[in-house]
Amino acid sequence: MVTLSDVAKEANVSKMTVSRAINHPEQVTPELLELVEKAMDKLHYRPNSAARALVNNRTNVVKFITLEDIDTTEPYYMNLLFGVARGLTKEQYALQLVTDIGDIGKSGDDGYIITGARQADYDLFDAFDKPFILYGENRHGYDYVDTDNSLGEKIATKYALERGYEHVVFIGLDVKEPFEYSRENGYLSTMQQAQMPTQIYRAANHSHQSKKVVLDNWEKFPQNTCFVCGSDRLAVGIIWALLEKQVKIPEEYGVIGFDGVFLDQVSNPKITTIKQPTFEMGEILAQMLLQKIKLSGAPQGEVLLEPKLVVRDTTK
Amino acid sequence: MVTLSDVAKEANVSKMTVSRAINHPEQVTPELLELVEKAMDKLHYRPNSAARALVNNRTNVVKFITLEDIDTTEPYYMNLLFGVARGLTKEQYALQLVTDIGDIGKSGDDGYIITGARQADYDLFDAFDKPFILYGENRHGYDYVDTDNSLGEKIATKYALERGYEHVVFIGLDVKEPFEYSRENGYLSTMQQAQMPTQIYRAANHSHQSKKVVLDNWEKFPQNTCFVCGSDRLAVGIIWALLEKQVKIPEEYGVIGFDGVFLDQVSNPKITTIKQPTFEMGEILAQMLLQKIKLSGAPQGEVLLEPKLVVRDTTK
DNA sequence: TTGTATGCGTTATCAG
DNA sequence: CTGATAACGCATACAA
Numbered sequence: 047m048v049t050l051s052d053v054a055k056e057a058n059v060s061k062m063t064v065s066r067a068i069n070h071p072e073q074v075t076p077e078l079l080e081l082v083e084k085a086m087d088k089l090h091y092r093p094n095s096a097a098r099a100l101v102n103n104r105t106n107v108v109k110f111i112t113l114e115d116i117d118t119t120e121p122y123y124m125n126l127l128f129g130v131a132r133g134l135t136k137e138q139y140a141l142q143l144v145t146d147i148g149d150i151g152k153s154g155d156d157g158y159i160i161t162g163a164r165q166a167d168y169d170l171f172d173a174f175d176k177p178f179i180l181y182g183e184n185r186h187g188y189d190y191v192d193t194d195n196s197l198g199e200k201i202a203t204k205y206a207l208e209r210g211y212e213h214v215v216f217i218g219l220d221v222k223e224p225f226e227y228s229r230e231n232g233y234l235s236t237m238q239q240a241q242m243p244t245q246i247y248r249a250a251n252h253s254h255q256s257k258k259v260v261l262d263n264w265e266k267f268p269q270n271t272c273f274v275c276g277s278d279r280l281a282v283g284i285i286w287a288l289l290e291k292q293v294k295i296p297e298e299y300g301v302i303g304f305d306g307v308f309l310d311q312v313s314n315p316k317i318t319t320i321k322q323p324t325f326e327m328g329e330i331l332a333q334m335l336l337q338k339i340k341l342s343g344a345p346q347g348e349v350l351l352e353p354k355l356v357v358r359d360t361t362k
Numbered sequence: 363m364v365t366l367s368d369v370a371k372e373a374n375v376s377k378m379t380v381s382r383a384i385n386h387p388e389q390v391t392p393e394l395l396e397l398v399e400k401a402m403d404k405l406h407y408r409p410n411s412a413a414r415a416l417v418n419n420r421t422n423v424v425k426f427i428t429l430e431d432i433d434t435t436e437p438y439y440m441n442l443l444f445g446v447a448r449g450l451t452k453e454q455y456a457l458q459l460v461t462d463i464g465d466i467g468k469s470g471d472d473g474y475i476i477t478g479a480r481q482a483d484y485d486l487f488d489a490f491d492k493p494f495i496l497y498g499e500n501r502h503g504y505d506y507v508d509t510d511n512s513l514g515e516k517i518a519t520k521y522a523l524e525r526g527y528e529h530v531v532f533i534g535l536d537v538k539e540p541f542e543y544s545r546e547n548g549y550l551s552t553m554q555q556a557q558m559p560t561q562i563y564r565a566a567n568h569s570h571q572s573k574k575v576v577l578d579n580w581e582k583f584p585q586n587t588c589f590v591c592g593s594d595r596l597a598v599g600i601i602w603a604l605l606e607k608q609v610k611i612p613e614e615y616g617v618i619g620f621d622g623v624f625l626d627q628v629s630n631p632k633i634t635t636i637k638q639p640t641f642e643m644g645e646i647l648a649q650m651l652l653q654k655i656k657l658s659g660a661p662q663g664e665v666l667l668e669p670k671l672v673v674r675d676t677t678k
Numbered sequence: 679t680t681g682t683a684t685g686c687g688t689t690a691t692c693a694g
Numbered sequence: 695c696t697g698a699t700a701a702c703g704c705a706t707a708c709a710a
Contacts, residue, residue, distance in 0.1 A: 047419075047703090049702095049703055049704085050703065050705095051703085059680080059681090060680070061681090061682050061703090061704080061705095062680070062681060062682080062706095063679090063680060063681080065704065065705060065706095066679095066680085066705090067397035069705075073679075073680095074679070074680080075679065075680090078679085078680085078705080092469070092470070093400060093703085093704080094416070094470070094702085094703050094704070095415050095421060095469070095470055096412050096413075096416040096420070096422070096470075096702085096703080096704095097425075097704045097705090098703080098704060098705080099411075099412035099704095099705075100410070100412040100413050100416050100687065100688090100702090100703080101685080101703080101705050101706080102686090102688050102704085102705075103363075103377070103686075104412070105411060106412070106456075107411075107456045116666045117445065118371060120436075120437045120623075120624055121436045121437045121440065121443075121624065123440065124437065124439065124440045124443075125436075127440075127459070128432065128459055128461065131457075131458060131459035131460075132459075133458070134458070135458050135460070135465070135468075136467060137682050138469050138470075140423045140456035140457055140458050141447075141457045141459070142447060142450070142451050142456050142457065143444055143447035143448075143451070144447075144451070145444065148593055149451070152451075153408070153411070153451060153454050154410070154411055154412075154454075155406070175676070178692090186705065190710050194576055231683080239540075253628060255632070266417075273708035279628070282630075284627065286630050307436075308437065309628065312569060312595070312598065312625065312628075314569070314598075314602050325507065332381070345654070345695070350605045358433070363687090365686095365687055365688085366687065366689095375696080375697090376696070376697045376698075377687090377698095378689080378690095378696070378697060378698080379691095379695090379696060379697075381688065381689060381690095382689090382695095382696085385689080389695070389696090390695070390696080390697065391696090394696085396693080409687085410686085410687050410688070411689040412686090412687080413686070413687030413702090414687080414688055415687090415688095416686090416688075416702050416703065416704090417687080417688045417689050417690085417701075417702050418688085418689075418702085419702075436680065502705085527680080534685080540684080584684095608701095619706085645693085
C-alpha cells in the first residue's frame, strides 16, 4: 500500500506537504505542488479512507433511508439509488440502506438521504444530529431534491390539448403531500389558461385502484378524453380499464403517465409519460449531502429538476 | 463519543481487556467479561469502525458489481440489493455500487459481490486480488449463491401437469448460461418422467420477443397448453400474445413465469410464477463474502435456495 | 511556506 | 489471563 510517507520520500518533502497538497493546495508553492503531484501519479497513491475518516471523526458512510413501502415503487428507487451511489463513490463515500427507521442509531454514519417521507415523519428528522437531504418536495424548509412536479403535469396537459383531446382529466394519487399538490396545480393552471373545464379524481397508487375509478365513472368520460396521471402505475390501471371497455388507444382515449421508470416500457401499449431524471436526482442528492457534511450542516436549499415528455403509444 | 478507554475506565480494566472481550471473548475470564459487557451497555459503547478498519488494513466497504445491463432487470436487483445491504450493515460494512467494471480500482474495498456475470466475464475475476462471491450459477468453481433453478422449473412443470394441461411448452432465455440450462433441465426431466413430449423455444428476455415466438408458432400450440417460462418478462409477452389471439386464460392456455419480483404483480392478469427468495439470497451473499474476507479468502462453496410456486391468475 | 510532534480509536505483540 | 506499548495512515497545531 502506498502511503503519504512513500509519496513524501519520492518527492523529497515531508508528509505534511503532501497532505497539504491534497487538502489545501493553495498553501503550498506551485513548484512543490507539481513535484508532489508527479510523485502521487507515479506511485498511484490513493488516500487511505479509513485513516482519513478516523482523524476527521467521520465514517465516510451515508445512510439511504426509505420510509415508503419498498414494494410499491421498487424500480423507481433503483435508479435513484444508482445515482446516489455514483455521487458518493466519487468522494470515497459508501452507502448503507435502511428501511427500518429504528436501525439508524445502530451504526455510524455522516448523514442521511431520506426518501418517501410523509408529513407524519417530519418529527423524526428534528431528532437527527447529522445532516440530511430529502428526496421529495416539502414545505418545512428541509433541503430537498425533486422533479419539477408542477412543470411535469403542465407539459403533459398541454400536450394532451395540443394533440386534440377535447377533454383532459387528471387522475392523481390520494395523498396529501406537496408533490401531489404540485402535480395537480400543474394540471389546473394549464387547463384554466386554456379555459377548459377540469376534472380531478384520486386513487391509491395501485393499478387496480385507478382502473376502478375509470370504470366507476365511465359515463363521465366521453370519447376523445385524455387521462393525465400522477404516476405510471395509475396509467397502467387506466389502460386496463380502457382495454376492458374495448375502446381504441390512442385514437379514442389517451393516457399520459408520470415517472418514466420501467413500468412505462413493460406496459402494453407502452405509455406516453413524463419521465423524471431519476438517476441525476440521485447524484445531486449525494453531492448536496456531501457538501452539507463538509460545511458542517449548512443549508443547501431546494433543487427542482426538469422532467421530460416521452411520447409512446398511448397518445395520438 | 464513547471509546474503548471510557469503557475500560468504567470497568476498571485496561483497554486491551475490553478489546479482547469484543474480539476474543474466550481469552478473558468470565468475571471480567461480564464487567466489561455491563460497562459497554451502560455507556452504549459502539466500536469506531474507521479505527478498526485502519488497524486491520480494511475499508469496511464491499462493492456490488452489476455486469448485466441494469435496465433489463431493475426491480429484481432491488430486492437482492436490500438483502445484501442488510447482511452488510449487521457487520458494520457499507456498500458501493458499480456498473462500470473500470471503476473497480478507483476506491478501496474488501471484496466484491458480482451479479449478471456471463462466461465472457470470468477472465476478469481472476485478476481480482480481493475475495468475491458471484450471484448466479457457474461451473468454474467460483463461490456463488443462486436459486435452485432446476427445482424451480420442476415445480412449475409438475404443477402445469397436475392442473390438467395436456401440453406443456418451455419458453426459455436464449443465453448459454448455466442457470438457463438448469431451468431447461428441470422442465425436461419432469416431462420425461411423465412421458410427455417436450417442446422448447428460446427468446431474448423481452416481452415482445416471447410474444413473437408464440404468434410465429401459434399452430403448434393447441388448446390446453401451458407455457412454462424462463422469466416473468417472457411470461408477460406470452400473455400479450394470448390476449391478441383472444383465447381464455387460464382455461384454454396457462402461463407460469419465473422470478416473482414486481412484474408478476403489475401484470394483468397476474402471473402464476416461481418466486425466487431474492432478499434472502442477498443476505446470504453478504454473509458469505464477509466470512470469506474474515478467513482471508477461504472458499465458501455454493448455495442454492429453494424457490416457491406462487399461484395467481394465469393457471387453472 | 514547510516541517515536527502529537493524537484520532483500535488491535497485535510481547512482557509480566 | 491481563496490561503496557507501538503501530495503522492521516491531519491539526504549533514551531521554525
